[in-house]
Amino acid sequence: MARTLYILGLGNPGKRYASTRHNVGWWLVDSMALYFNLSFSLKKNYEEAFGNVKGNKVVLIKPLTYMNNSGSIFKNMFFPKDGLPDNLIICADQVDLSPGNGRLRLAGGHAGHNGIKSIISDLGTNNFYRYYIGVGRQAPGQDLADYVLSIPTPDEKTRIFETIERFVNTFNDLLNMEYQRVMEVLNKRYYND
Numbered sequence: 001m002a003r004t005l006y007i008l009g010l011g012n013p014g015k016r017y018a019s020t021r022h023n024v025g026w027w028l029v030d031s032m033a034l035y036f037n038l039s040f041s042l043k044k045n046y047e048e049a050f051g052n053v054k055g056n057k058v059v060l061i062k063p064l065t066y067m068n069n070s071g072s073i074f075k076n077m078f079f080p081k082d083g084l085p086d087n088l089i090i091c092a093d094q095v096d097l098s099p100g101n102g103r104l105r106l107a108g109g110h111a112g113h114n115g116i117k118s119i120i121s122d123l124g125t126n127n128f129y130r131y132y133i134g135v136g137r138q139a140p141g142q143d144l145a146d147y148v149l150s151i152p153t154p155d156e157k158t159r160i161f162e163t164i165e166r167f168v169n170t171f172n173d174l175l176n177m178e179y180q181r182v183m184e185v186l187n188k189r190y191y192n193d
Contacts, residue, residue: 003087005175007032008061010070010092010115021135022067022148025091025115028133028164029060035168046073056175070115071122086177090130091167092116093148097134100159100191102167104131104183129179131186133163159191 009025017023029049033040038049038060049060063073089104092113097103107127110117120126136156138147152160170182 002056003175003177004057004059006059006061006088008063008088008090010067010090010113011062012066013064017149019151020149021093021152024093024133024135024160024164026062027160028091028131028167029062031161031164032058032168032171033060044076046076054172054175058175067118068114069118071118071120074119074122086129088128089174090116090119090128092130092132093135094132095135095137095144095148097132098136098159098191099134099152099156100162101134101189102131102163102186103134104129104179104186106130106179131167133160134191135160162190 007029009027009029011017011023011026012020018026032038033049036051036053036058038051038058040047040049040060040062045064047062047064051058061073061077063070065072092115094103094111094113096111106129108130109126110120111132116130119128135148135152138144166186170185173179173182
């Protein structure tokens with residue numbers, strides 16, 4: 001049976017933020033669009049790329065509302081009643097994971113992430129999948145906001161893209177909703193936190 005899979009990457013619009021740690025969710029959906037040869041088009045307050053992949057519909061989404069207001073895009077999107085949680089994955093940065101590590105989980109809190117917090121508020125539920133991409137913790141005394149809005153080192157960026165590549169490589173299992181199998185791959189620790 002054909003399925004629809006929504007993958008929403010969190011980030012901030014504009015060149016100022018494009019290369020920052022806070023935009024790794026966008027990096028992931030951009031990588032998937034490139035891999036599957038999909039093009040983004042502008043909607044009211046988000047960009048969307050969609051197409052058929054192996055007989056299933058894939059929708060890639062990048063909110064343009066800035067991180068702290070990410071959930072507001074759902075007012076302009078139609079999700080069927082069975083659209084949550086199985087076919088929506090939110091992808092976001094996570095400072096509690098070192099670069100190169102990722103974690104897929106269902107439900108839970110927002111883990112201090114304002115984009116996830118906004119989505120929980122606007123959807124009225126926390127019962128959705130989220131994929132956290134490790135960006136590492138800021139240095140002692142460094143402001144968290146300044147850190148996530150800074151550019152990762154070349155080595156950190158390489159490790160972050162390793163995490164993204166692992167996610168893309170689990171795509172067949174994601175389409176088949178084999179989340180337990182995906183978690184075994186993505187939730188393995190590759191680098192010490």
